[in-house]
Amino acid sequence: MANPGEAGPTIRTERVEGGVVVRPSGDVDLNVSPSLRQALKQVLQGRPERLVVDLSGVPYMDSSGVATLVEAMQIARKSGTRMALCSLQERVRSIFEIARLETVFAIYATPEEALRA
Amino acid sequence: MTERPEIRIEMRSNPLYLSGAREMVAAVARRLLFTDEACGQIALAVDEALCNVIRHGYGREADHPIWISLIPVGGVAKPGASENPTQALKIVIEDEARQVDPATIRSRKLEDVRPGGLGVHIIRAVMDEVTYERREGRGMRLIMIKKRVEPEEGHSGEPR
Numbered sequence: 146m147a148n149p150g151e152a153g154p155t156i157r158t159e160r161v162e163g164g165v166v167v168r169p170s171g172d173v174d175l176n177v178s179p180s181l182r183q184a185l186k187q188v189l190q191g192r193p194e195r196l197v198v199d200l201s202g203v204p205y206m207d208s209s210g211v212a213t214l215v216e217a218m219q220i221a222r223k224s225g226t227r228m229a230l231c232s233l234q235e236r237v238r239s240i241f242e243i244a245r246l247e248t249v250f251a252i253y254a255t256p257e258e259a260l261r262a
Numbered sequence: 263m264t265e266r267p268e269i270r271i272e273m274r275s276n277p278l279y280l281s282g283a284r285e286m287v288a289a290v291a292r293r294l295l296f297t298d299e300a301c302g303q304i305a306l307a308v309d310e311a312l313c314n315v316i317r318h319g320y321g322r323e324a325d326h327p328i329w330i331s332l333i334p335v336g337g338v339a340k341p342g343a344s345e346n347p348t349q350a351l352k353i354v355i356e357d358e359a360r361q362v363d364p365a366t367i368r369s370r371k372l373e374d375v376r377p378g379g380l381g382v383h384i385i386r387a388v389m390d391e392v393t394y395e396r397r398e399g400r401g402m403r404l405i406m407i408k409k410r411v412e413p414e415e416g417h418s419g420e421p422r
Contacts, residue, residue: 174277175277175280175313175316176278207313207384208380208381208384209313211380212380243383243387
């Protein structure tokens with residue numbers, strides 16, 4: 146039987162030309178954000194040119210997920226990586242708007258657009 | 263808390279149960295004919311409130327109690343009734359964590375872009391009334407109220 150603490154969301158990392166795409170899937174809340182934080186930190190240690198977080202598979206995110214992305218963005222800026230988000234679902238976009246962070250992040254419609262920008 | 267809640271559940275302060283708690287509250291709000299947007303906002307507020315208790319109240323220790331109570335303000339429709347008397351949903355979150363002065367529970371300035379500290383801002387942004395108070399004895403109580411607005415034309419008001 147799977148450990149219930151490990152069930153549910155997954156985080157996939159894909160190296161592409163020009164950067165890395167991280168794809169979490171499932172709800173990103175306080176139970177999941179530590180795993181996302183770890184994945185993003187690991188990617189950023191490699192100082193990729195671009196980091197794209199594809200949120201197309203994330204139907205829900207709370208402030209712990211937002212905080213994780215803010216922290217990653219700050220690390221990325223310091224290390225010279227261009228970080229962007231893409232494919233936000235409506236509920237996830239609304240939390241960025243409530244937190245007034247939609248202008249702080251570079252947000253694109255697709256991973257391809259984010260990688261080209 | 264003087265009113266008798268229609269639903270009262272006890273959970274442990276384990277983030278594993280956040281999804282179950284917010285989905286339960288959202289499902290009840292749907293049955294009370296809150297709009298989909300309002301149900302999402304209620305779920306988010308409950309999630310943020312529970313996160314704050316787990317992180318700040320209990321210091322991320324996973325084995326402490328949290329109580330969630332739901333009180334439909336105005337009552338609930340009887341089976342088969344055409345009128346829905348529910349005017350609002352009152353949600354009460356209680357814990358046994360350390361007590362703090364409610365006046366010190368504030369959202370941070372949003373201009374200061376940094377990780378964390380957004381929970382209280384989000385709760386206040388999506389709920390109509392938010393009150394923090396000390397419980398009698400020990401712990402804190404958060405009372406949140408979301409008013410119900412009739413769905414706009416075209417929105418499915420059928421309970422799911």
